Amino acid sequence: MNKSEKKLFQVSPSPQLHGGESIARIMWAVMLSLLPALAASIYFFGWRALHIEVVAVVSAILTEALIQRLRGKPITVTDGSAAIAGLLLAYNLPVGVPLWLPAVGAAFGIAVGKQAFGGLGHNIFNPALVGRIFVMHSWLPMMTSWSPPRTMLYAKVDALTYATPLGAAKEGIVALVPSSSGVFSAMDMFWGNIGGCIGETSALALLIGGLFLLYRGYIRWETPVAFIGTVALLTWLLPAKTGAIALAPYYHILGGGLMLGAIFMATDMVTTPITGAGMLIFGLGCGLITAIIRLYGGFPEGVAYSILIMNAFTPLIDKLVKPRVFGNKLALSGR
Amino acid sequence: MIIQEFTKGIFKRNPVFVLLLGLCPTLAVSTSVENAIGMGAAATFVLVFSNILVSLIKNIIPKKIRIPCFIVVIATFVTMVELFLEAYLPDLNESLGLYVPLIVVNCIILGRAEAFASRNPVMLSLADGLGMGVGFSLALLLLGSIREILGSNALFGYELIPGFRPAMIMILPPGAFLTIGFLLGLFALIRSRRVEREEKMMNAEIALPEGAKE
Numbered sequence: 337m338n339k340s341e342k343k344l345f346q347v348s349p350s351p352q353l354h355g356g357e358s359i360a361r362i363m364w365a366v367m368l369s370l371l372p373a374l375a376a377s378i379y380f381f382g383w384r385a386l387h388i389e390v391v392a393v394v395s396a397i398l399t400e401a402l403i404q405r406l407r408g409k410p411i412t413v414t415d416g417s418a419a420i421a422g423l424l425l426a427y428n429l430p431v432g433v434p435l436w437l438p439a440v441g442a443a444f445g446i447a448v449g450k451q452a453f454g455g456l457g458h459n460i461f462n463p464a465l466v467g468r469i470f471v472m473h474s475w476l477p478m479m480t481s482w483s484p485p486r487t488m489l490y491a492k493v494d495a496l497t498y499a500t501p502l503g504a505a506k507e508g509i510v511a512l513v514p515s516s517s518g519v520f521s522a523m524d525m526f527w528g529n530i531g532g533c534i535g536e537t538s539a540l541a542l543l544i545g546g547l548f549l550l551y552r553g554y555i556r557w558e559t560p561v562a563f564i565g566t567v568a569l570l571t572w573l574l575p576a577k578t579g580a581i582a583l584a585p586y587y588h589i590l591g592g593g594l595m596l597g598a599i600f601m602a603t604d605m606v607t608t609p610i611t612g613a614g615m616l617i618f619g620l621g622c623g624l625i626t627a628i629i630r631l632y633g634g635f636p637e638g639v640a641y642s643i644l645i646m647n648a649f650t651p652l653i654d655k656l657v658k659p660r661v662f663g664n665k666l667a668l669s670g671r
Numbered sequence: 672m673i674i675q676e677f678t679k680g681i682f683k684r685n686p687v688f689v690l691l692l693g694l695c696p697t698l699a700v701s702t703s704v705e706n707a708i709g710m711g712a713a714a715t716f717v718l719v720f721s722n723i724l725v726s727l728i729k730n731i732i733p734k735k736i737r738i739p740c741f742i743v744v745i746a747t748f749v750t751m752v753e754l755f756l757e758a759y760l761p762d763l764n765e766s767l768g769l770y771v772p773l774i775v776v777n778c779i780i781l782g783r784a785e786a787f788a789s790r791n792p793v794m795l796s797l798a799d800g801l802g803m804g805v806g807f808s809l810a811l812l813l814l815g816s817i818r819e820i821l822g823s824n825a826l827f828g829y830e831l832i833p834g835f836r837p838a839m840i841m842i843l844p845p846g847a848f849l850t851i852g853f854l855l856g857l858f859a860l861i862r863s864r865r866v867e868r869e870e871k872m873m874n875a876e877i878a879l880p881e882g883a884k885e
Contacts, residue, residue: 440838448849473845474838 396422427535566623680802707815711808
């Protein structure tokens with residue numbers, strides 16, 4: 337046995353120790369990692385943000401329990417996966433939506449995005465994003481009317497024409513595009529003091545949660561780094577379409593839903609590839625689609641679509657990068 | 672016999688919900704009840720008359736070129752429908768748009784010509800065409816009313832519940848797929864429940880004589 341083989345994964349005969357991991361343990365750790373963003377959403381958008389989050393979480397849990405009961409399956413809402421989907425959906429909504437909207441969105445996301453496929457572990461698409469796209473295309477005016485954060489100095493000046501940094505850039509509204517002399521600066525975007533969905537604005541809070549998950553080993557660096565890196569590179573290289581204002585890459589990273597999507601939704605264990613190489617491809621694809629939609633598409637934001645589209649490719653990616661079985665010379669991919 | 676050929680198109684072999692044929696026009700024009708009725712009526716007209724004509728000329732069509740012949744027959748009636756709509760119902764014609772000429776390639780119509788009318792006598796073909804047409808229209812009507820109620824909060828263009836915010840996605844293409852998915856699931860559920868019930872009854876019948884002996 338040479339040295340390189342020695343370093344490989346060693347399997348000992350049974351009895352073996354259980355690592356102590358369970359679905360509930362992982363899910364509640366993810367929940368914990370989402371708390372900084374929850375606090376940030378309340379700080380920047382007021383108690384209304386908490387109302388939206390509570391309604392979405394309760395609706396997601398009730399929908400999951402109801403469907404599991406109707407299907408005669410064990411009710412597993414205490415594992416926290418439905419609650420996370422509900423909370424992530426809430427993070428994807430603007431603060432001005434009526435309270436029935438998060439309830440409908442979370443119920444749809446769980447019912448159609450998750451339970452229709454067979455429940456946790458069987459769903460192809462991220463349930464929170466399924467819910468978001470459903471409410472987005474059903475009630476577009478509500479989903480695109482942004483309110484400025486309550487902490488913002490200029491909040492009362494002109495709330496009607498308020499836009500997110502990306503939206504303002506796309507429509508060519510110079511006054512609302514972030515700059516040192518403009519309404520908000522790059523630091524505002526980092527702290528979260530900008531318009532947007534309630535859970536996506538604070539890059540700092542999302543980073544804290546992401547680092548916690550990395551430390552615990554529940555997410556890996558490949559997807560977020562590939563995703564954010566690709567968006568940064570493409571928005572730096574490619575020109576904006578006519579009429580729009582070209583933004584520096586870091587505005588694209590901090591100004592929209594990229595941090596939330598890359599850290600918490602493109603890393604979902606069920607709907608994304610399972611190997612490191614697969615995660616790199618997944619993140620690259622997400623970044624490519626996001627950059628193209630943001631620069632040339634009809635909507636200012638494309639993170640949700642990019643993750644859902646790449647979710648559909650996940651089985652193919654997993655097949656492509658199938659690792660070599662230990663002890664075999666060739667990968668067992670049928671080639 | 673004739674009645675049987677008529678009713679099979681509505682339930683047992685419904686072109687949309689059982690055979691899953693003609694889904695393209697079904698999903699595209701079922702955005703409102705009005706469109707659904709217009710499309711259903713147009714397709715039924717073409718189905719009935721193309722079935723009758725194909726059945727009449729089935730013995731003089733050379734077998735090798737039967738499909739082009741069917742298409743010519745179908746296209747003739749579609750052209751009639753198109754001219755009629757343009758002249759008398761221009762609004763409906765506009766909202767159905769491209770899907771009126773596309774009735775020519777609707778696979779329900781070609782399918783019935785090939786599978787039924789070219790092998791059966793005229794009266795049976797008429798009943799088959801009418802049944803399939805009615806089945807298609809009913810399916811469109813069901814989809815159209817669900818989508819119009821949820822997506823526009825209206826029926827026949829009249830507002831239903833004041834203050835209700837309709838889910839616009841239901842009149843967009845994803846709404847068509849969602850609606851037909853839920854309906855197919857519902858029908859599958861009803862079918863499996865019925866099979867279960869029948870099996871239970873059969874078991875009960877088998878068990879009964881044994882109990883009667885004692």
